[in-house]
Amino acid sequence: MSETTTAATSEGKGLLAATPARRIAFAKLRDFALVPAIIVIAIIGQIVNPVFLQKDNLINVLQTMSEIAVLVLAETLVLIVKRMDLSLESTMGLAPGLAAWLTVPKSGHGLGALPGGWAVPVTLAVGLAVGAVNALLIIRFGLNGFIVTLGMLIVLRGLLTGVSGGQTFFNLPSSMLYLGTTEWFGVPVSVWVTLVLFAIGIVVLGWTGFGRSLYAIGGNIDAAKAAGIRTDRVLWTVLVTAGGLAALSGLMLSGRLASVASAQGNGDIFTVFAAAVIGGISLNGGKGSMFGAFTGVLLLFLIQNVLTLGGVPAQWIGALNGSIILVALVISRITGGKVQD
Amino acid sequence: MSKADESIMSTVVPVAQATGITKRYGSTVALRAAHITVEPGQTHALVGRNGAGKSTLVSVLTGLQAPDEGEIAFGGAPAPRLADRDAWRRQVVCVYQKSTIIAQLTVAENLFLNRHARSRGLIAWRTLRRQAADLLAAWSVDVTADTVAAELSVEQRQFVEIARALSFGARFVILDEPTAQLDGAAISRLFERIRELQQQGVTFLFISHHLEEIYEICDTVTVFRDAQHILTAPVAELPRADLVAAMTGEAASAERGVHPRSIEQSAEEAGGKPALSVSGLSGPSAGIGGDTGYDDVSLTVRAGEIVGLAGAASSGRTEVAETVVGLRAAGSGEVLIAGRRVRPGSVPAALAAGVGFVPQDRHHQGYVPGMSVADNGTLTVPDRLGRSGFLSHRRRDTLAATQIENLAVKTSGPDQPVSGLSGGNQQKVVMARALANDPRLLVLINPTAGVDVRSKEFLLDKVEQTAAAGTGVLIASDELDDLRVCDRVLVMFAGRIVAEMERGWHDHALVAAMEGMEADV
Numbered sequence: 085m086s087e088t089t090t091a092a093t094s095e096g097k098g099l100l101a102a103t104p105a106r107r108i109a110f111a112k113l114r115d116f117a118l119v120p121a122i123i124v125i126a127i128i129g130q131i132v133n134p135v136f137l138q139k140d141n142l143i144n145v146l147q148t149m150s151e152i153a154v155l156v157l158a159e160t161l162v163l164i165v166k167r168m169d170l171s172l173e174s175t176m177g178l179a180p181g182l183a184a185w186l187t188v189p190k191s192g193h194g195l196g197a198l199p200g201g202w203a204v205p206v207t208l209a210v211g212l213a214v215g216a217v218n219a220l221l222i223i224r225f226g227l228n229g230f231i232v233t234l235g236m237l238i239v240l241r242g243l244l245t246g247v248s249g250g251q252t253f254f255n256l257p258s259s260m261l262y263l264g265t266t267e268w269f270g271v272p273v274s275v276w277v278t279l280v281l282f283a284i285g286i287v288v289l290g291w292t293g294f295g296r297s298l299y300a301i302g303g304n305i306d307a308a309k310a311a312g313i314r315t316d317r318v319l320w321t322v323l324v325t326a327g328g329l330a331a332l333s334g335l336m337l338s339g340r341l342a343s344v345a346s347a348q349g350n351g352d353i354f355t356v357f358a359a360a361v362i363g364g365i366s367l368n369g370g371k372g373s374m375f376g377a378f379t380g381v382l383l384l385f386l387i388q389n390v391l392t393l394g395g396v397p398a399q400w401i402g403a404l405n406g407s408i409i410l411v412a413l414v415i416s417r418i419t420g421g422k423v424q425d
Numbered sequence: 426m427s428k429a430d431e432s433i434m435s436t437v438v439p440v441a442q443a444t445g446i447t448k449r450y451g452s453t454v455a456l457r458a459a460h461i462t463v464e465p466g467q468t469h470a471l472v473g474r475n476g477a478g479k480s481t482l483v484s485v486l487t488g489l490q491a492p493d494e495g496e497i498a499f500g501g502a503p504a505p506r507l508a509d510r511d512a513w514r515r516q517v518v519c520v521y522q523k524s525t526i527i528a529q530l531t532v533a534e535n536l537f538l539n540r541h542a543r544s545r546g547l548i549a550w551r552t553l554r555r556q557a558a559d560l561l562a563a564w565s566v567d568v569t570a571d572t573v574a575a576e577l578s579v580e581q582r583q584f585v586e587i588a589r590a591l592s593f594g595a596r597f598v599i600l601d602e603p604t605a606q607l608d609g610a611a612i613s614r615l616f617e618r619i620r621e622l623q624q625q626g627v628t629f630l631f632i633s634h635h636l637e638e639i640y641e642i643c644d645t646v647t648v649f650r651d652a653q654h655i656l657t658a659p660v661a662e663l664p665r666a667d668l669v670a671a672m673t674g675e676a677a678s679a680e681r682g683v684h685p686r687s688i689e690q691s692a693e694e695a696g697g698k699p700a701l702s703v704s705g706l707s708g709p710s711a712g713i714g715g716d717t718g719y720d721d722v723s724l725t726v727r728a729g730e731i732v733g734l735a736g737a738a739s740s741g742r743t744e745v746a747e748t749v750v751g752l753r754a755a756g757s758g759e760v761l762i763a764g765r766r767v768r769p770g771s772v773p774a775a776l777a778a779g780v781g782f783v784p785q786d787r788h789h790q791g792y793v794p795g796m797s798v799a800d801n802g803t804l805t806v807p808d809r810l811g812r813s814g815f816l817s818h819r820r821r822d823t824l825a826a827t828q829i830e831n832l833a834v835k836t837s838g839p840d841q842p843v844s845g846l847s848g849g850n851q852q853k854v855v856m857a858r859a860l861a862n863d864p865r866l867l868v869l870i871n872p873t874a875g876v877d878v879r880s881k882e883f884l885l886d887k888v889e890q891t892a893a894a895g896t897g898v899l900i901a902s903d904e905l906d907d908l909r910v911c912d913r914v915l916v917m918f919a920g921r922i923v924a925e926m927e928r929g930w931h932d933h934a935l936v937a938a939m940e941g942m943e944a945d946v
Contacts, residue, residue: 290548293539293543296534296541299530300527303527304526304527307524307526307527308538311539312511312539313538370528
């Protein structure tokens with residue numbers, strides 16, 4: 085008798101709890117919207133070329149996408165607070181470029197003014213400084229963020245071209261090569277760095293007051309202020325962090341290529357925006373998750389990889405890259421089921 | 426009130442007291458030696474026309490702005506420093522008209538934004554959700570903590586905001602026009618909730634343009650006019666006419682003059698064709714894009730007739746009106762304007778057929794805030810401003826000047842941006858635009874929402890004049906004052922027309938029909 089009562093009560097509780105639990109599950113599902121698409125691409129890839137699912141090829145995909153992925157991470161932070169940073173692609177070139185210019189000997193087109201050990205700190209400092217200038221202009225002086233960062237994109241690219249004389253820096257100090265060339269447990273360090281950064285990003289955005297304040301600011305900045313969030317301070321942090329991450333991304337790329345070209349990062353910002361939107365980050369702020377952003381980049385680069393394995397000629401890759409963005413957008417619209425904004 | 430009561434009241438420490446408050450913005454005096462005293466456990470109304478100083482008083486009372494002169498005290502103790510936001514929030518909170526709920530976040534997160542529950546430095550979502558559920562239960566707000574705020578109704582959002590306000594410890598809540606966006610049923614639920622909270626020891630300062638609401642829910646009323654305190658009195662002892670007089674500074678006529686007009690005669694002038702004839706109109710069913718549908722709606726508006734389309738917010742009245750003006754297309758059925766069939770779902774076609782239109786929400790669809798009064802007023806009639814696409818500024822300003830005079834818009838001139846006008850005058854500009862093409866059919870959706878008493882009377886007078894000149898008018902609203910000017914009122918409920926009432930209906934019967942109940946009069 086008493087047993088039946090208990091059973092009935094617990095069942096009742098279960099029913100009550102069912103609705104919210106399902107809601108959470110659904111909300112979480114949105115983060116995984118691209119996972120089916122990624123699986124489909126993997127299957128197609130395997131059919132096109134059995135090399136696709138081999139460890140070396142997958143690591144290769146991860147390493148190729150690692151630099152862009154870090155840029156996407158930075159842009160995701162900026163987009164969630166309803167801002168934009170176009171200058172990331174130029175920062176990605178300028179930061180390692182300046183470091184190389186100062187540390188590389190004359191034979192590698194540099195000045196050789198600083199010892200090689202300074203290269204990494206200089207790179208990161210340049211990135212943070214660019215972020216701080218952006219923040220100063222946008223937040224302190226209230227200028228239009230889109231145009232400010234567009235201006236910065238052009239200025240920074242010009243600076244790198246001016247400093248390098250349009251040439252490529254090589255003979256980079258070993259500290260700059262470390263991220264792009266070393267392997268831990270058979271996987272390049274740049275892949276580890278990317279994965280760790282995204283893991284940190286997921287935790288920060290989902291489980292810290294700072295992370296949640298980004299969503300609050302992007303959703304309704306007045307309400308965020310009313311809740312006591314120091315909105316200006318958060319925005320500063322986001323823009324400066326984004327600059328720093330762009331510099332890190334540049335460091336990874338120049339490490340992998342063992343050189344800094346004056347066009348490093350040129351045009352990458354479009355891929356970055358595309359990956360973010362495909363990954364479910366709203367350009368209107370306040371929406372999207374770090375995991376979603378990661379799946380966005382992954383999907384883009386997997387499709388690219390499948391095409392390369394399928395033997396598409398290199399001359400056509402440019403046209404295809406654009407189409408891939410559109411196709412990936414369509415796929416994410418279908419699997420995500422929601423109107424993108 | 427007896428002598429004994431009075432002596433008891435005077436010994437009670439007021440929840441909030443402001444004395445001798447003066448606040449200037451440049452040369453404008455927003456408050457001049459104003460004062461207000463709110464007794465505990467009361468619901469205190471604060472009324473005044475737009476620009477009377479209510480908003481300034483609220484921002485001073487909530488510590489958003491420091492007064493130039495004067496003192497504020499809560500429960501007898503002086504107010505905290507302006508920088509100490511948390512201390513203010515423990516004393517007083519304001520639920521503003523503009524929601525401070527973040528639509529993208531869940532209810533739970535909105536409630537505990539920036540004060541999340543934590544364990545080991547990270548947010549403890551489980552604890553946070555439990556706290557939110559407890560809080561919602563404690564104030565009996567019927568919302569699930571995990572719901573994304575975007576899915577809440579306006580009403581639910583308000584309840585969530587009130588619960589959040591109370592969770593800071595404040596027991597004095599300012600409600601700034603809480604009923605402006607609610608329909609009748611939701612308003613009565615809100616009032617029910619206010620009464621419950623009052624019994625739990627919460628004091629309210631209630632700001633509203635709707636005088637009936639004040640008589641229904643409030644104990645005491647304070648009137649502000651021209652930046653000054655005019656009177657404070659128990660609501661029960663203040664007749665409606667005196668209250669309006671205090672607000673406007675002049676004795677208001679209790680009844681508006683009815684304009685003489687003959688519907689039959691005007692109908693003949695228009696060639697016998699009705700201004701609007703809708704037959705068998707069915708719209709998309711509920712759920713598509715969050716809109717409510719309507720089903721098999723037929724109605725006729727004769728020339729010179731004012732027809733009301735009443736109903737609760739989800740009854741489909743707004744959707745029918747929007748279909749008539751081409752903002753949406755019907756699934757089936759026909760709309761004839763002055764006997765002519767109009768291409769469905771096309772606003773230009775409707776305008777060309779002679780429709781003038783005041784949309785539901787002036788902020789969203791009514792006007793372009795940055796544009797001038799003249800530009801907004803003439804937005805629908807570019808062809809009258811010049812030929813082949815070029816606009817003559819001189820003609821525009823002449824036309825706008827006529828409009829400004831015609832509708833008594835209080836503005837510094839046709840070049841003033843509409844965003845700088847008060848709510849009532851903004852609505853007049855929207856009305857002016859609707860009248861700009863001398864419409865045969867005037868469609869008004871909630872034409873007096875968020876408009877002060879005088880502007881409201883003026884706008885409704887204008888509607889009657891327009892009808893007297895032979896225009897057919899359709900008013901979709903749940904505001905009894907709007908419907909009072911109608912020759913007949915069609916009542917919609919759940920997407921269907923359920924009743925028709927001739928002029929002279931009883932409020933009681935109309936409200937009952939709008940709520941889907943049988944009228945028992």
